[in-house]
Amino acid sequence: MLSFIAQRVVKGVIVLLAIVVLNFFLIRLAPGDPAIVMAGEAGASDQVFVKQLREKFGLDKPLPEQLLIYVKGVATLDLGFSFRQQAPVAKLIMERLPATLLLTLTAFAISLALGILFGTLAARFAGTWLDTSVTVFALIFYATPIFWVALMGILLFSVTVDWLPSFGYETVGGNYRGFAHVLDVAAHLIMPAMTLGLFFMATYTRMTRASMLEVKRLDFVKTARAKGLSDGVIQRRHVLRNALLPVVTLAGVHSGTLIGGAVITETVFAWPGIGRLMYDALLQRDYNLLLGVFVICSAMVLIFNLITDLVYRLVDPRIEFAA
């Protein structure tokens, strides 16, 4: 297993390097650079000023040289400096990463737990009103854009009934400590996590349902039934376990999408995470910061995928750690 992990890590590093190089050029294909953005904001511009900015950002150097400098930096775990925000990129990302991880992991947990639960229920009672309700419910959340769910959530739970805060990570100026702080953050987390989670929950519900219905028809389930096992044991230990493989695969793929989805959720709920940082960096052509966020996100996706591979083994012991 260790050699399997080691090989995956090496492959991951190569993929990461390829992502860095690709993104480095992709970002530069977009029109405009940080100097143009900053000159625009200064309310005046002259060529000397723009030239000075480009020199300051190192944008006057040839592209291959810029790439070499950047890759060298990444290899030594130095993500560079954001001239736009006048701070090291790693510091800016680390300030925001915990909030994003809290949001995405909560949303992930909600979506997976509820998705599997509803999917199992729908499959168990296939063709009944419960199945129809769950399917329709899942379809609605799958088809509704995240920002719309978010805005409707704010209107209902913040403006109309005033149960939940509409924005932010904590009550500004609240100065809560200890458990009160945990509760405060949790109250702020409910709406964004549910908004982000509901979309993915819908996918897992449908996937679990379909997969379970398929497994149910297989011979070994009939054998289990013939053996006289109880329905609950058959569903849990035989059907669900075998039906989970595609769900686990999907969850691994979704790890990246979740971070992408977090951009919208973080924007609407003013959640101080990495998604918003990435969006601002893109608009401002803050190259170093944008690349830094990409590196971290890519690394996270690679880690999630590694975890997925390990979970496969747990779900289905027949799968070997073949490199």
Added chain:
Amino acid sequence: MSKRVLLGLLLSISVAAAAAAQEPKTGGVINAVIQPEPPGLMLAMVQNGPVQMVSGNIFEGLLRYSPKLEPQPELAESWTVSEDAKTYTFKLKKGVTWHDGKPFTSADVLFSVEMLKQTHARARSNLMQVDKVEAPDDTTVVFTLKQPFGPFLGIFEVGSMPMVPKHLYDGTDWKTNAYNNAPIGTGPFMFKEWQKGSFIRLVKNPNYHEKGKPYLDEIYWQIIPDAAARSVAFETGKVDVLPGGSVENFDVPRLSKLKDTCVTGAGWEFFSPLAWLWLNNRQGPTANKKVRQAIMYAIDRDFAKDVIWNGLGKVATGPSASSIKFYTDDVPKYPYDPAKAKALLKEAGYNGEKVRLLPLAYGETWQRWGEAVKQNLQDVGMNIETISTDVAGGNQKISDWDYDIAFTYLYQYGDPALGVGRNYVSSAIAKGQVFNNVEGYSNPEIDKLFADGAVATPDSKRKEIYEKAQKILVEDVPVAWQLELQFPTITRCKVKDLITTAIGVNDGFKDAWLDK
């Protein structure tokens, strides 16, 4: 007691009561919205709107300006101008200290001037008029100009020339200086905390040089990226101040009607944002003056004001906003007249060539405006193609002159020599610039008028020159002026005296107080 005496007594009591009601109260916290999140807080290094709004509380300039644009003391307590209008002597306030306790002196002013020349594009251009700056003693600064420069006293507000602490920046690498994110100024509020993505917290400066001020204990600048969420935050009472431009314009009427809500359009007199369409004067159909005039007639600017901007603002008459110096409305007029536009296009020989329109990527209101203008121009037979891009992409296209028509809005800084001339004189044409004369208009007469206007004395002479320039420009239509924009500031009515100068919320909250 006679009736007259009684009436007099009652009157004086009510006047006294009214005066007492307006006596500022000390204490309290204001929650305001800031959008987008400032990239840093060092005003000398980054000058976008949000940075000015927050840092206008931390830093100060030598002067500030009344709503009528008259200079008022800030870090300078008095100033004199020599008879030849070339030497300006400022006496600095005594006893002013930086937030870290070090004294503010003329050496800081000298250092700031040198630093800003390298880091602040607008200050750099304003300071080009200066031959030398000297500090004969700790509280005196003398600016000697190369030649008289009419608007010179108009370049000293905090956003245009913030004072920088020499002892913290001299000899350091400015761009990586740690104080950029935890700034030290002389202003009424001190930087306390910045939770990136959430809020910026400023606290009262107890040693502020204006005794008794500021009145507030703290300001929280809350970072809420989504416009609809900002409206909700105000509606649900989480924030007290929505500075101009924080919510989409179509939300302004609804929010204004909320209970205990006050709205003001004041505080933009210095900036006077004026929106127009850049028209490429070099190539394509817009190089023809008749086509440019046709565009002026074709666009229903009242519709834009009343529908897209919800009645806020004013239809522009020409290159100067009505609130800045030497404005005149005695210029040729371009009412909405599609028939005349069609006739002019025919005269110009326009044959349906494609015209690229670049809207401004500043949100919903601007997108709708782009669509309305496109429709107006299509109605008179123009073949319009909208080019969609983000702000950086748009800036790049404009600075490369790669457009036919492009939306913009620019500040005018109170005086035509500071904020108007730069868009029309031929010396301001240079590829690679986002602003200035990107339309490529060139007229030796205009060049001369703006050159003369900047150095002429007295003001009556300047008035004459600028009025003439406005007439010529409006006739030539180098760009298509649209609206004098108004960005209303929305507050809870308990917030008093938030806006007291021509710089508005960008000038700090030192006069603001809460009527609890």
